[in-house]
Amino acid sequence: MKQSIPPIPIFIQDCGFHSALGHTSDGVRQSLSQGYCNHMERDHGLLNSGKETVVGRVKEALPELPAELSRYDSRNNRLALSALQQMEDNVRAAINRYGSDRVAVVVGTSTSGISDGEVAYTEILATGQFPTEYHYTKQELGNCSDFIARYFAIKGPCYAISTACSSSGRVFITAKRLLKSGLVDAVVVGGADTLCALTLNGFNSLEALSNTLCRPFDADRDGINIGESAAFMLLGLQPLDTDNKPIALLGVGDSSDAHHISAPHPEGRGAEEAMQKALVDAQLSPEDIGYINAHGTATPLNDSMESKAIARVFGSNVPVSSTKPFTGHTLGAASATEAAIAYHILKSDLSLPKQSCKNKAPDIEISLVETDLKLNGKAILSNSFAFGGNNISLIFGEWND
Template sequence: MTVARFYLSAPGLVCPLGSDPQTICQALFAGQHGLTEAHGWLPDRAVWLGQVDAELPAIAPALAAFDCRNNRLLLAALQQLQPTLAPLLQRYPAERIGVVIGSSTSGIAEGERAIAEYEQRGQFPAGFAYRQQEIGAPALFVARQLGVRGPAYTVSTACTSSTRAMMSARQLLQADMCDAVIVGGADSLCRLTVQGFAALESFSRGQCRPFSADRDGINIGEGAALFVLSREPGPVALVGAGASADAYHISAPQPDGLGAEQAMRAALQDAGLTPAAIDYLNLHGTATAKNDEMEARAVHRLFGAALPCSSTKALTGHLLGAAGAVELAFCYFALQQQQLPVQLRPPVSDPNLPALNLVTQPAAARLATAMSCNYAFGGSNVALVLARTDAGERQ
C-alpha cells in the first residue's frame, strides 16, 4: 500500500529576525539575534524581547472586528504565501481548503488596552471588538481573508500550539476532509505573558542562554509563520509527527524528559526513521534551568552527543504559540540551503547536563532530514520531522 506524503510550501514568515526569507536566513545561519532591550513592560526593570519591527499590513474594513496585531502578523505571513495560494484557490473548492492556526495570545494586547481605557474614561476605545482577543479568532480571520470554507479552527496548547496545529492539519488531509490546509501559528507580545513569566521568575535578566550553566530564564518574542500543507509535491515533506502528554506538572517539565523522548520516538516511528537518520535537531531550548536539563537528558538518550542541534530561541526569544511554526520554518530553510541554524554563542559548560553538539558557529552541512521539538505547560510534547524530497535534491 502506498502511504500518502504531505508536502509543505515555502513558509510565509515574520519574526524578530526579519520579515522576508532572505533577511531571516542571513541572521539565522550567521547567529545574529533579533532581541532588543525594552522598557515599560515590567514596572521595575527593562526586559529583553524579540519584537517584530516591520510595518505590518492593514486589515480590510470588512474584517475590522478581527483587527489586532496578532492577525496583522498573520496577514504579513499570508501575503508571502500568495504565489502558492493563488493556483490552489482556483484549483480546489473553497470547502476543501482548511485553516488550522496555533496561538496562545490571539489579540490579548488589544483587550489590555481596551480595559485600561475603559478604566480611565468609562468606555471602550472606538474600533474595539471582543472578537479581536478571542482565542479562536486567528483561524477565522485567515479563512475569511481568503474566502475559504473548509474546517477552520485555532489550537491553543501553550508552547506546542502551532506544532499541534501542524498535526491537526495533516489529520484533515489524511481523513480526506481537505485538499490543502493553511497551517501555522502566531503570537504577539502582550503584558499578560511578559508579566506572567516574570511572576513565575522565568524571565532572564539579559539575553537568554540556552543550555549554558549561567542560564537564568527566557526572553519572549512575537511572530507568525504559515505554510500550505497539501499533497502537491514539493521540495520538503512532513514525514513524521509524534506527541505525548505526560501531565507531570502545570508548569514544570518532567525532570527525566521521558515525555519529550516519547514524542521524539513517536515522530521517528511515524516517519519510519531511526535516530541515526536525523541530520539536525531544532531544540525547544527555553534557557530555563528545568527545561534545558530535561531536554538535554532526553536528546542525549535518543541521539547521543554527535547530532548537530541548536536552540534558535537564543536568536528570536520564545515565540510561545508561534514557536513551533517559526522553528519548523527554520528547519525548512536549513534543508533548502544546507546550512545549520546557529545558536549565537558557545554556552558555559554545565556539568549537570549531558553533552550535546550545539551549533554555535556558521556551518554548512549535508541535510536530508530535520526534527523540531516543542514542549509546553501541562506536559504537552510534540516532535515533527521534515525531509528533503527528490524535488529538493534537484534544486
C-alpha cells in the same frame, strides 16, 4: 523501526514568516547565517515591576486589514497577514484548484488579540468607555483562524488550537490527519502570537524571565526571552510543479506526560516519547537526523530534561541548538516559528544555527552546534514542549522519491 508501508509525506508548498529574524526570506536567511538578530532588544515598559527584560520584537510596519474585515483588526492578525501575504498567490491557486471547501485553516496561538485588549482596558479605566473599534471577540483564540478563512474566502474546516507553547506544532498533526483522511486537499497551518504585558508579567511572576539575552544550555542560564512571530505554511499531498527541491513534513510525534502544571518531567519522559513517535511516523532512525532544533528555553529545568531525553534517543552525536536567542520564545507560535526556520535551512542549505554557549552546563549531555555545520542531506527534528506536559516533535526533510 522500519515498516512495510511507506510513509506519506506532507509537502510544504509555501511558507510565510515574520519575526524578530525579519520579514523576507533573504532577511531571515541572513540573520540565521550571521548568527545574530538585532531585533532582540531590551525592554523596560512591559513589566509592572519596572524590571528590564529582553524581547524579540517585530519592528517592520504591518499591513492594514481590508476595510470589510475591520472587526478582526488587531496587532496579532496584522502580524499574521504580513506572513500570509508572502504565500498568498499559492494559497489562492490552491483554492482555485481544489475549491474553497477543500482547503482548511488550522492555527495555533496563545495570546490572540490580548495586546489590543490591554490597550482597550487602559482606555476604559481612563475614560469609562471602551474604544469604539474594540470588541472582545478580538481576544478569542479562534479569531485569527476565522480572520484567515474570511480573508481567503476559505470554507473548509477552520479552527484554532491552544496548548500553550506546543500550539502551532499540534496544527501540523491536525493538518496531516485532515489530508490523509481525504477531507481536504490543502491546509493553511501556522501560528501567530504578539507581545503583551499579560504574558510577560505572568512569566515574570514565575521567575522565568531573563534580563539578558537568553542562554540555552549554559551553566548560567536563568530564564527565557519572550518574542512575537507569525509563521504559516501551505501543506498538501503533492509538491508544487515548479518546486525543484520539495521540502516535506516527514513525521510527527506527540505525548502528554502531565507531570506538573508548569514544570516538565525532570527526566524528559514525555519529550523522549514524542521524539520516538516522530521517528517511527517518519520511518527514520536516529542516524537519519542531522540537526535538532531544541525547545531550548534557557530555563534550568527545561534544558536539563531535554538534554537527557535527546541523549537517550540520539546519543551525543546529533548537532543540537536552540534558536530562541534569535526570535525569543514566541509562545503559541513557537513550533511554527521553528518549523519555518527548519524550512529555510533545508531550502537554502544554510549552515546550522550556532549555539553561543560560553559555559556549557555540566548537566547538558548533548553536542551543541558551535562550528559551521551542514545537514548533508539529513532531516531536521524540531521540539516544542508546553505547560502541562504537552509535547510535540516534528521532522522535516527534503523529499527524494
